[in-house]
Amino acid sequence: MDSVEAVLREQAPHVLGALVRHHGRFDACEDAVQEALLAAAVQWGEHGVPESPRGWLITVASRRLTDQWRSDTARHVREAAALPHKQMAPAADAVPSGEDDTLVLLFLCCHPSLSPPSQVALTLRVVGGLTTAQIARAFLVPEATMAQRISRAKQQIKAAGARFDLPPQDAWRQRLDVVLHVLYLVFNEGYVATSGPDVHRAELTDEAIRLVRQIRRLLPDDGEVAGLLALMLLTDARRLARTQSDGSLIPLAEQDRRQWNQDVLREGVGIVTETLTRSRIGPYQLQAAIAAVHAEARRAEDTDWPQIVALYDVLTQFSPNPVVTLNRAVAVAMAHGAQAGLDLIEELAGDRHLADHHRLHAVRAHLLELAGRPEPARAAFEEAARRTTSTPEQRYLRARADRLS
Amino acid sequence: MLMIWSNPENWDALPPADRAALAGDAVAEHAAIDADLLRSGELVISAALADPITSRAVRVRDGVVTSTDGPYAEAKEYLAGYYLVDCESVDRAVEIAARIPDARWERVEVRAAMDVAGLEM
Numbered sequence: 001m002d003s004v005e006a007v008l009r010e011q012a013p014h015v016l017g018a019l020v021r022h023h024g025r026f027d028a029c030e031d032a033v034q035e036a037l038l039a040a041a042v043q044w045g046e047h048g049v050p051e052s053p054r055g056w057l058i059t060v061a062s063r064r065l066t067d068q069w070r071s072d073t074a075r076h077v078r079e080a081a082a083l084p085h086k087q088m089a090p091a092a093d094a095v096p097s098g099e100d101d102t103l104v105l106l107f108l109c110c111h112p113s114l115s116p117p118s119q120v121a122l123t124l125r126v127v128g129g130l131t132t133a134q135i136a137r138a139f140l141v142p143e144a145t146m147a148q149r150i151s152r153a154k155q156q157i158k159a160a161g162a163r164f165d166l167p168p169q170d171a172w173r174q175r176l177d178v179v180l181h182v183l184y185l186v187f188n189e190g191y192v193a194t195s196g197p198d199v200h201r202a203e204l205t206d207e208a209i210r211l212v213r214q215i216r217r218l219l220p221d222d223g224e225v226a227g228l229l230a231l232m233l234l235t236d237a238r239r240l241a242r243t244q245s246d247g248s249l250i251p252l253a254e255q256d257r258r259q260w261n262q263d264v265l266r267e268g269v270g271i272v273t274e275t276l277t278r279s280r281i282g283p284y285q286l287q288a289a290i291a292a293v294h295a296e297a298r299r300a301e302d303t304d305w306p307q308i309v310a311l312y313d314v315l316t317q318f319s320p321n322p323v324v325t326l327n328r329a330v331a332v333a334m335a336h337g338a339q340a341g342l343d344l345i346e347e348l349a350g351d352r353h354l355a356d357h358h359r360l361h362a363v364r365a366h367l368l369e370l371a372g373r374p375e376p377a378r379a380a381f382e383e384a385a386r387r388t389t390s391t392p393e394q395r396y397l398r399a400r401a402d403r404l405s
Numbered sequence: 406m407l408m409i410w411s412n413p414e415n416w417d418a419l420p421p422a423d424r425a426a427l428a429g430d431a432v433a434e435h436a437a438i439d440a441d442l443l444r445s446g447e448l449v450i451s452a453a454l455a456d457p458i459t460s461r462a463v464r465v466r467d468g469v470v471t472s473t474d475g476p477y478a479e480a481k482e483y484l485a486g487y488y489l490v491d492c493e494s495v496d497r498a499v500e501i502a503a504r505i506p507d508a509r510w511e512r513v514e515v516r517a518a519m520d521v522a523g524l525e526m
Binding site: 115116117118121139140141142144145146148149150152189192193201238242243247249250251252255388389390391392393394396 | 443444445446447448449450491493517518519520521522523524525
């Protein structure tokens, strides 16, 4: 990210917050800010960043907004009449700082009336300051499709009557969980990319980490915010080691751990350690703790599997889901022998949805190989390879199958 | 990917009046699906393909390119068109496929596209 882009991305939510506070009409303001950001990208690139970038952007965006309204005077009058007082004139005790606008905007973009893909797209544009073209590239869809997704999301927010305000106290926890989940999805979308046009997707991991860091500054005592940040850091630290130069995947056990980013790992482990001792525990903290146990093993064979099993036991109580159960089966196998893991898998295979899922077959294959049963292991790897829709995973699973024949 | 498979023999066997009515309605229905998918932000691309009589098969053997005119006697069914959609679930894709008029007299196949992303296992 160059310096102009960094400034723009940093300023985007504050500029939008200032405009919405003053004018109301989130959707029109968002369009105006987007136009101002695009204009700034061109002009600042040529003439340098102005002394007050935020002032510059607010001025230009406001001008766009009034131009737009002037072009439709009748509508302007109607809209102005409909503006709530609170938004026209902020109360004297209103927080004037742009800092917590980020949080208000995050809650708005992650409004429960939107589908997760819409929440993700809107968050990246409104809070992340990414252009529609960048988001479209990251999600491998045409720009027109992404533009439509974003504009529809804005209409839905308007239709839902969402306000530019923090959610009420009783809904706070639930709404924050949605925000964290959306940022988790953004991170994941970036992390799983392995090659090709995915340079853009790697940008998503950085963006997700940047946004979680911002939330953490605003909510330093929230254990799950800290947990999510730690989880992202501990995962991202392995990025270089997880693929070969040709984009093929390297499983955790075979990664060259010297390639793990030690500074990032240290930061992640530090956050987990500090958070677990003083906050109410939650799923992100537990997943981060599991990642921290892996991070602390110098070699794969040094991994403290019994501790990982114990953490998965607690995680299963918080958020029982098939992926957690499968991961736990692997940990059980590593701690107590392959057969113990296989027994758990057999119970899961009764679940029709999971029985079709490639990951179940991949885990079973892995455990069968560990148990010294190459023939059924090979068949299970092939079954998993046929069922996955991920090219790199398919390549990896086929290679494992071939190794056994 | 929503693939519309069609058998020209079935189509040709219809009385001309029925064929014209079906085709006319189908064009309007496809246009409506396109518009709806664009609005919902789910459309990646869609295309109707020309008659298989216009297709050419391309083969490269030992670096030599040969292309031959279709259609191909061995194939009974042809890909008549497709929609590539980016939607939340397979169930949603099936719901869209069921709106495609061709599903009423031919067959629409729904299959996931491969992704370049993957998790280390």
